[in-house]
Amino acid sequence: MHKLLAGQSGRKMFLLGNEAIARGAVEAGLAVGAAYPGTPSSEISNNLFEMSRESDLYFEFSVNEKVSMEVAAAAASSGLRSMTMMKHVGLNVAADPLLTLAYVGVKGGMVVVSADDPQMFSSQNEQDNRYYGKLAGIPVLEPSSVEEAKDMVRYAFELSEQVGEPVLFRTTTRINHSTGVVTLGDVQPVKTRGEFVKEPSRWVPLPVNARNLHVRLLKNLEEAKNISETSPYNFTEGSGAWGIICNGVSYNYVRDGVADLGIEGRVKILRIGFSHPLPEKMIQSFLAGCERVLVVEEGEPFMEEAVKVFAQEAGLTLPIKGKAPGLLSRLYEFDPAMVRQAVATFFGVSHAPVRPMDLSDVPEIPQRPPNLCAGCSHRASFYIVKKAAEGMDAIYPNDIGCYTLGILPPLSMADYLLCMGSSLGAGCGFSKATDKKIISFIGDSTFFHSGLPGLVNAIFNNHNMTLVILDNGTTAMTGLQPNPGVDMSRLNLSGYGHVSIEDAVRGVGAPFVTTIQPLKVAKSIEAVKEALQFKGVSVVISREICSLYAKALKLDTKRVFRISAKCIGHRNCIDELGCPAFFLKDGKAQIDPGLCTGCAVCAQICPENAIIPVKD
Amino acid sequence: MNTTRLIIVAVGGQGNLLASSILGEAALLSNIPVRMSEIHGMAQRGGVVESAMLFGDGASTVISDGEADVLVGFEPSETLRALKKCNKDTVVVTNLAPLPPFTVAIGRGVYPDLAKLQELIRAKTKKLIAVDALELAKQAGSTLAVNMVLLGATMQTGKIPVSPENVKEAIRTKVKKAFVDINLTAFELGFAAALAERS
Numbered sequence: 001m002h003k004l005l006a007g008q009s010g011r012k013m014f015l016l017g018n019e020a021i022a023r024g025a026v027e028a029g030l031a032v033g034a035a036y037p038g039t040p041s042s043e044i045s046n047n048l049f050e051m052s053r054e055s056d057l058y059f060e061f062s063v064n065e066k067v068s069m070e071v072a073a074a075a076a077s078s079g080l081r082s083m084t085m086m087k088h089v090g091l092n093v094a095a096d097p098l099l100t101l102a103y104v105g106v107k108g109g110m111v112v113v114s115a116d117d118p119q120m121f122s123s124q125n126e127q128d129n130r131y132y133g134k135l136a137g138i139p140v141l142e143p144s145s146v147e148e149a150k151d152m153v154r155y156a157f158e159l160s161e162q163v164g165e166p167v168l169f170r171t172t173t174r175i176n177h178s179t180g181v182v183t184l185g186d187v188q189p190v191k192t193r194g195e196f197v198k199e200p201s202r203w204v205p206l207p208v209n210a211r212n213l214h215v216r217l218l219k220n221l222e223e224a225k226n227i228s229e230t231s232p233y234n235f236t237e238g239s240g241a242w243g244i245i246c247n248g249v250s251y252n253y254v255r256d257g258v259a260d261l262g263i264e265g266r267v268k269i270l271r272i273g274f275s276h277p278l279p280e281k282m283i284q285s286f287l288a289g290c291e292r293v294l295v296v297e298e299g300e301p302f303m304e305e306a307v308k309v310f311a312q313e314a315g316l317t318l319p320i321k322g323k324a325p326g327l328l329s330r331l332y333e334f335d336p337a338m339v340r341q342a343v344a345t346f347f348g349v350s351h352a353p354v355r356p357m358d359l360s361d362v363p364e365i366p367q368r369p370p371n372l373c374a375g376c377s378h379r380a381s382f383y384i385v386k387k388a389a390e391g392m393d394a395i396y397p398n399d400i401g402c403y404t405l406g407i408l409p410p411l412s413m414a415d416y417l418l419c420m421g422s423s424l425g426a427g428c429g430f431s432k433a434t435d436k437k438i439i440s441f442i443g444d445s446t447f448f449h450s451g452l453p454g455l456v457n458a459i460f461n462n463h464n465m466t467l468v469i470l471d472n473g474t475t476a477m478t479g480l481q482p483n484p485g486v487d488m489s490r491l492n493l494s495g496y497g498h499v500s501i502e503d504a505v506r507g508v509g510a511p512f513v514t515t516i517q518p519l520k521v522a523k524s525i526e527a528v529k530e531a532l533q534f535k536g537v538s539v540v541i542s543r544e545i546c547s548l549y550a551k552a553l554k555l556d557t558k559r560v561f562r563i564s565a566k567c568i569g570h571r572n573c574i575d576e577l578g579c580p581a582f583f584l585k586d587g588k589a590q591i592d593p594g595l596c597t598g599c600a601v602c603a604q605i606c607p608e609n610a611i612i613p614v615k616d
Numbered sequence: 617m618n619t620t621r622l623i624i625v626a627v628g629g630q631g632n633l634l635a636s637s638i639l640g641e642a643a644l645l646s647n648i649p650v651r652m653s654e655i656h657g658m659a660q661r662g663g664v665v666e667s668a669m670l671f672g673d674g675a676s677t678v679i680s681d682g683e684a685d686v687l688v689g690f691e692p693s694e695t696l697r698a699l700k701k702c703n704k705d706t707v708v709v710t711n712l713a714p715l716p717p718f719t720v721a722i723g724r725g726v727y728p729d730l731a732k733l734q735e736l737i738r739a740k741t742k743k744l745i746a747v748d749a750l751e752l753a754k755q756a757g758s759t760l761a762v763n764m765v766l767l768g769a770t771m772q773t774g775k776i777p778v779s780p781e782n783v784k785e786a787i788r789t790k791v792k793k794a795f796v797d798i799n800l801t802a803f804e805l806g807f808a809a810a811l812a813e814r815s
Contacts, residue, residue, distance in 0.1 A: 012644060014637065014640045014641055014643075014644050014650070121655055144675075145651075145675065145677075146651075173655075174653055174677060174678060177653055177654050177655070177656075178651065178652060178653040178654075178677040179637070179640060179651070179652040179653070179654070180650075180651050180652070180677070181644055181649070181650065249676075249677070249678075251675070252674075252675035252676045252677070253675075253676055253678075255674075255675045256674045256675055256676050259673075259674075333678075335676075335678045335679075335680040335681075336676045336678060336679075336680050336683070337680030337681065337682070337683060338680070354680070354681075354682035354683055354703060355682070356681060356682055356700065357681075357682060357699060357700060357702060357703065357740060358740075359699060359700060361736065362696060362699065362736055363726075363728050363729075363732070364726075365693050365696055365697045365728060366693065366716075366717045366719050366720050366725030366726065366727065367717065367719065367725075368627065368662065368663065368664055368693075368694070368717040368718075369662075369663070370628075370661040370662055370663035371661055371662050371718055372661065373661055373662075402661065405661070574722045578718070578722075580662055580718045580721075582721065582722060583716070583721035583722065584721065584722055584723045587723075
């Protein structure tokens with residue numbers, strides 16, 4: 001049995017934040033879950049997916065976040081408890097349904113988990129998604145710890161039902177990927193069948209209905225504000241004339257900082273866990289008891305600006321600061337020392353900060369950037385396209401996935417990137433804006449997620465570009481989740497359909513489609529050359545299973561290669577492929593048999609045919 | 617109780633997440649408050665993995681530069697890279713078996729000299745315990761047991777407020793049955809090697 005299902009009420013477990021969130025949802029009787037994976041949210045969906053196979057929970061990996069939001073919305077409008085979870089930028093994709101979902105509301109509790117990524121550990125931006133709560137007009141909850149996350153997500157379902165709106169559950173990487181001791185609670189039974197009561201004036205936001213629905217939303221927002229005013233998730237601790245207002249993980253750094261500085265008797269802390277709508281009266285009465293107030297929040301001055309407005313409304317003129325030079329930054333994540341220093345500075349407490357260690361005599365340490373895996377089929381695909389496009393002046397829009405690592409030398413095959421699916425739309429734009437050859441790369445999961453509309457656009461507007469779909473048969477980057485092109489029988493899972501990329505591409509009318517096996521280098525180069533010569537939209541589907549996935553499925557061949565005595569040191573293998581299985585020994589290229597997967601791409605490009613299989 | 621701050625750095629695939637979760641389970645068994653956070657920069661694709669573990673009082677799950685009480689490096693150059701987390705009172709445990717970054721492997725970077733590396737760490741911190749964890753893991757029966765060797769060495773610092781018995785108990789429950797014996801042997805070898813280093 002899954003460990004999150006087996007745990008009895010009252011048991012203490014050492015859980016990852018994302019496991020705690022999944023457990024909290026299960027304790028709340030979650031009926032329908034839907035998600036597109038994305039770091040740092042992925043372990044929530046992975047755990048729910050696993051648990052759905054042995055419980056009454058329905059969970060699906062949806063094609064993208066917009067669809068997952070709609071799946072969860074319909075379940076909640078039918079009276080079931082539903083949840084969708086995504087990384088912060090995923091909420092951009094799902095923003096369209098969310099903002100109108102707030103108008104029509106929900107019946108069953110619905111929770112939208114947004115996993116924000118301050119510091120951009122694995123993201124292209126560090127946007128602060130609390131603003132989505134404000135933009136949509138829905139409640140926002142933010143936990144400060146793993147333990148709290150479990151209980152708070154459970155409460156989020158109740159709050160959603162009480163207000164009739166979805167609740168935005170906003171986490172950051174340091175909640176998702178922290179681990180703490182969690183006490184399990186009772187698991188509520190799952191209500192699995194919903195009932196959708198037709199009421200077009202409620203569920204169909206024609207303008208005439210939407211005008212009423214906006215009134216309804218503002219009423220609900222007012223109710224949410226009243227709940228926020230007395231929410232136990234907004235609380236004050238300590239006493240003194242100095243005030244600190246904080247949220248999320250910043251609360252931990254504030255607590256530790258106040259203790260470290262020995263100013264417990266002088267500081268009052270207002271921890272905000274229910275951060276939209278903010279508890280205006282509670283904040284005003286907090287401010288009224290303070291001489292000066294510091295607002296400690298990662299990301300944007302979301303609370304700080306509101307607190308200043310509340311102070312103005314109440315006629316309070318005390319100093320309120322947060323994001324300011326010498327105090328706290330809008331950039332990156334906080335850490336305990338940073339917050340301790342800001343507290344000391346703002347309140348004028350003498351404090352000897354830890355002096356950074358003098359590392360001036362430490363030699364330069366070679367960087368260790370992530371790299372495409374040994375035997376990764378993307379490396380072969382990039383090499384093939386590069387060879388086929390030799391002599392062409394090309395722009396390479398790339399997309400989101402492992403293959404973004406094609407940016408690294410010696411491949412250097414990523415010139416432009418915005419978001420999931422942007423290789424297609426940007427490719428269209430570059431084809432009109434420049435006279436260059438446009439060659440876009442996108443993975444199979446990303447193609448289904450948001451590449452298809454861009455392809456349809458390219459075909460309709462007759463853009464001159466080549467699209468290379470890197471089909472490795474899984475969603476590798478986020479941990480091997482299924483996507484519509486995945487053969488689910490490989491996972492011993494039945495009851496799924498399958499979408500063929502060839503059928504999809506041909507079905508929307510791509511005039512030139514070819515499929516290559518990238519581990520067959522010479523043949524693939526010829527096929528890609530033909531695609532690049534085509535005027536209009538040409539599509540190359542490069543199909544080879546992800547080497548990590550092959551290993552997980554025990555499909556790897558285990559045949560490894562070695563460098564024979566024929567090697568005279570061209571080093572094409574190292575200089576053109578950059579496979580991490582290679583290393584130099586006494587100036588000669590060698591292959592690490594522990595890393596080699598036997599893809600044999602290097603063997604095909606060696607001018608001396610010096611790379612040969614190891615005989616058993 | 618006082619807070620003990622432990623940083624573990626490793627290269628993807630070295631098993632530090634298992635090591636840190638075993639230590640967390642052991643703390644749970646010992647009734648010691650414990651919190652942890654992890655950053656895995658595409659670990660499966662050769663990146664660096666960092667775990668921060670905090671035992672005792674406090675709420676943070678992050679350790680600022682200069683504030684680690686113990687630094688454990690599963691790879692020597694990564695230990696050196698993480699030195700900014702240390703201060704003059706930090707105890708450092710390092711593996712001495714290098715996993716050169718790819719740039720070094722193909723001759724485009726220079727790996728730090730191991731003797732100089734140890735000298736630098738020793739000069740800047742309270743104590744360095746350096747073991748060839750790969751060799752000891754081989755002795756235990758699997759090169760994959762490097763993490764347990766280093767876990768044993770870490771416990772020998774006496775800085776972690778958890779008993780070695782509870783760590784061994786956590787190994788028995790967290791590790792797949794077939795590997796428990798090898799892992800326990802590796803733990804003992806690391807524990808003993810670090811004792812020799814200490815004295």
